[in-house]
Amino acid sequence: MEETVQLQVQGLIKRFGNETVLNGISFSVHKGEVMVVLGPSGCGKSTLLRCINGLEAADGGRILLDGEPIISGGKNMIRMRQKIGMVFQSYDLFPHKNILENITLAPMKVQKRSKQEAREEAEQLLNRVGLWEKRNAFPRQLSGGQKQRVAIVRALCMHPEVMLFDEVTAALDPEMVREVLDVMLELASQGMTMIIVTHEMQFARAIADRVLFLDRGTVMEESTPEKFFSAPQTKRAQEFLNTFTFEKPNH
Amino acid sequence: MEFLAQWLDVDFMARFAPMYVKAAGVTITIAFWGILFSLIVGFLCATVQYYRIPILKQMVSVYIELSRNTPLLVQLFFLYFGLPKVGIVWSAEVCAIVGLTFLGGSYMAEAFRSGLESVEKIQMESAISLGFSPWQAMREIIFPQALAVSIPALCANVIFLIKETSVVSGIALADLMYVAKDLIGIYYQTDEALLMLVLAYLVLLLPISILATLLERRLRYAGFGH
Numbered sequence: 001m002e003e004t005v006q007l008q009v010q011g012l013i014k015r016f017g018n019e020t021v022l023n024g025i026s027f028s029v030h031k032g033e034v035m036v037v038l039g040p041s042g043c044g045k046s047t048l049l050r051c052i053n054g055l056e057a058a059d060g061g062r063i064l065l066d067g068e069p070i071i072s073g074g075k076n077m078i079r080m081r082q083k084i085g086m087v088f089q090s091y092d093l094f095p096h097k098n099i100l101e102n103i104t105l106a107p108m109k110v111q112k113r114s115k116q117e118a119r120e121e122a123e124q125l126l127n128r129v130g131l132w133e134k135r136n137a138f139p140r141q142l143s144g145g146q147k148q149r150v151a152i153v154r155a156l157c158m159h160p161e162v163m164l165f166d167e168v169t170a171a172l173d174p175e176m177v178r179e180v181l182d183v184m185l186e187l188a189s190q191g192m193t194m195i196i197v198t199h200e201m202q203f204a205r206a207i208a209d210r211v212l213f214l215d216r217g218t219v220m221e222e223s224t225p226e227k228f229f230s231a232p233q234t235k236r237a238q239e240f241l242n243t244f245t246f247e248k249p250n251h
Numbered sequence: 252m253e254f255l256a257q258w259l260d261v262d263f264m265a266r267f268a269p270m271y272v273k274a275a276g277v278t279i280t281i282a283f284w285g286i287l288f289s290l291i292v293g294f295l296c297a298t299v300q301y302y303r304i305p306i307l308k309q310m311v312s313v314y315i316e317l318s319r320n321t322p323l324l325v326q327l328f329f330l331y332f333g334l335p336k337v338g339i340v341w342s343a344e345v346c347a348i349v350g351l352t353f354l355g356g357s358y359m360a361e362a363f364r365s366g367l368e369s370v371e372k373i374q375m376e377s378a379i380s381l382g383f384s385p386w387q388a389m390r391e392i393i394f395p396q397a398l399a400v401s402i403p404a405l406c407a408n409v410i411f412l413i414k415e416t417s418v419v420s421g422i423a424l425a426d427l428m429y430v431a432k433d434l435i436g437i438y439y440q441t442d443e444a445l446l447m448l449v450l451a452y453l454v455l456l457l458p459i460s461i462l463a464t465l466l467e468r469r470l471r472y473a474g475f476g477h
């Protein structure tokens with residue numbers, strides 16, 4: 001793995017009213033690295049991702065992508081966003097556009113690429129995630145898992161340097177989770193830099209190069225998945241991991 | 252025709268039909284401009300409300316309440332008889348179009364607003380995160396979806412406003428309603444005059460109504476509901 005820092009978050013602070021959601025978060029992600037962000041709900045995971053792609057303005061600290069600051073509403077924001085792909089929890093495909101249009105709209109309108117070139121790439125990517133036959137379908141005709149795979153393709157077609165995944169399988173039926181996670185695993189193996197917020201612990205363990213554990217807006221732990229899942233350092237992390245294991249009841 | 256002639260004075264109807272055609276022209280002209288400006292005013296008001304622009308937003312709220320809770324005839328009287336008292340004199344046509352716009356603008360605003368509000372916030376966010384500028388996102392992603400939801404209400408408003416034009420006879424504009432009242436006053440041929448009035452409005456409104464139904468059905472089939 002190359003050891004060039006791609007994304008740096010330094011002392012990130014975010015408040016909603018009186019509530020401090022992110023309280024001085026710092027970490028960095030190297031090129032090609034997969035960072036999984038874990039933590040109880042309300043710990044600020046989603047807000048962190050939303051700050052990274054500028055959907056929320058930070059109240060303090062800095063976020064640097066390739067050394068260039070990301071400032072929500074800043075002049076460079078439109079250019080910076082193209083370097084960051086994001087997939088959301090709720091299926092966010094454009095319902096009035098078919099699958100190919102969903103994928104090629106931004107490359108054509110934002111990056112001014114030719115329709116033919118954008119379509120070719122879109123079809124290639126769709127083929128890779130096994131959805132080429134659905135290229136002319138509308139989002140409502142797709143299952144949740146298929147929609148999320150299209151959403152991933154749509155983000156990839158913009159050639160991002162970093163991909164952000166915000167609990168992308170949380171709203172899916174269990175049997176559809178796998179197909180989405182497989183696409184993410186393939187992406188990781190191709191060297192995409194990824195930041196993933198998830199509640200799928202097995203998956204997190206398999207895909208992560210590093211784990212960031214957040215609680216109440218602060219980084220409680222940052223370590224390798226092996227270390228984090230087998231021997232968490234903090235009490236909060238232990239408690240958190242315990243909520244995913246069940247003991248057989250005695251009856 | 253002979254069958255009809257038992258009850259109706261067909262000659263009378265034939266003689267005055269051209270007057271109705273001419274009056275329909277007045278009705279159509281006023282409706283056309285009134286509806287066009289209503290759509291523009293409504294769209295602007297809905298946009299102001301959608302973006303929650305301070306001050307303008309409150310002004311729009313006041314306008315909508317004022318417009319929806321006063322009868323068109325009263326609004327027209329105000330424009331036609333009231334404004335000249337402060338030195339503003341408009342022709343009856345201008346008053347009619349301004350009045351119809353004042354009324355229709357608020358109805359159109361509500362129709363547009365309901366459409367805009369029906370589009371989920373995540374649509375804007377995902378467009379933005381793909382690199383669209385806020386304006387591009389509005390144009391490509393939000394407006395088309397909002398419009399599809401608004402269409403039935405917008406069509407209903409168009410028909411409503413065309414019917415409302417019958418009130419402009421109150422400020423001496425020779426629209427359909429005016430001609431019918433005139434003929435009744437002069438010749439006392441009430442049945443014929445009113446029948447022709449009903450027919451004239453039907454001829455105007457039925458095609459629009461059918462068109463609106465087709466448009467709605469098409470949108471429903473293309474329905475991209477979740």
